[in-house]
Amino acid sequence: MYFFEALQTVLLTHDTFRQLAESFGNFEGLIAPYLMGFELGIQSAIIASVTQCFYAWRIYILSSSKILTGLIVCVSLLQCAGGITEGITCFIYNSTSSTIPIEAKASGIWVGGSAACDIIITLSMTYILWKKRSGFQKTDSVVNKVIQLVVETGLLTATMAIVQLTLYNMFKDTEYFMTPVGALSKAYSNSLFVLLNNRSQMRQQRDTGGTTSLNLPQLQTTRAIQISVNQETFGVRNDATADRSSDKSQYDEDLKAGLGGGLPGGAPQVQA
Incomplete structure (x- = not known):
């Protein structure tokens, strides 16, 4: 994930400079695809799929439901295939225009599948975690924080995917959709990053939750005390x-x- 994000950032910076600086005043240079089929289509789809499959694995650990986990993985792989197809189509037709039928269908599968998978993950995690509530305030407080985290990250990525698909279909002669598509993979990688950090913090709270610690003031001098x-x-x-x-x-x-x-x-x- 880190390697893909670093590579994507470098390629996006390079293509953006060529698009907005070197091709300033040249419309053909502005709408040229450059390497966006790889950096936005293929890479973004793979990053999203890795994040979604990780959530699917957590859902399996919590619920032991093979059907729900299999559904999430299938939808995730479907959107990944759509993103890869859209990227390859960009290289074949040398364009990112939605007027190309196969490219429009591939983008719909890619972005629509990502939004659908995110919604399924958000609803499933919320339902499973809600059932884990025990009635104890301390435990329920931790569960509520995890639910809030899942809902926030899941709705964020799903909303960005829906916005991207809407702009792509409603404004076919523009490049408006490039803004959300450039940030979508970052949203996925950051949601995974937040999830891992949250898991680390919860483990620390679990390990120290059963012990009582006294925060005693420390002496600020090394002078020996004689009694x-x-x-x-x-x-x-x-x-x-x-x-x-x-x-x-x-x-x-x-x-x-x-x-x-x-x-x-x-x-x-x-x-x-």
Whole structure:
């Protein structure tokens, strides 16, 4: 994905400069296809298919539904085939015009299939994750965040694909559709990137969720702390015949004497 995105960026920059700078004032140079059949048609279709198949795999892990997963993969491969066909047609006819019948059909399969696959993925993931709600606030909060992420990324790519297809069919003599088609593959790759980052963050929350951590202030000095303990001991009268009341009164006097000195007798004095 990274290699395809880097290569596409380089090729798009090169063709855009030739189209808008070198061919300035030349209409034929403005509408020339250059390498757009490969960089926009073929590469974008493959990038979209990789992202959609990754979502399909996650849906299979969550639901174990082979039918739903197979449906998503089939639609994804269908749109990929349409994008590759559209790219090859651009090279054969040396044009990106929708007036060429086979190119218009290939673009419809490519872009329409991408939008349909994105909608299926969004609805399926939302339904599956909604059923995973357990009623516990912490768990449901995580599930809601994942649902929000899936809906946002899925609707974004589906909306861009629909806009691209609408511009392609409604304004056949213009190049308006080039704007969304140039950004569509970036939307797919970024949605996958966001999904992977979200998975990493959820794993970190899971690993640290069961432990309690205390954020204690750290000392900003390396100076050693010395602690000295002074202890005092009092003699205990072991005379078994002594009057216990006198022992108690002697102990009370000793205790008062200790309190007068600042700490009870026998208590350690700590100096930091």
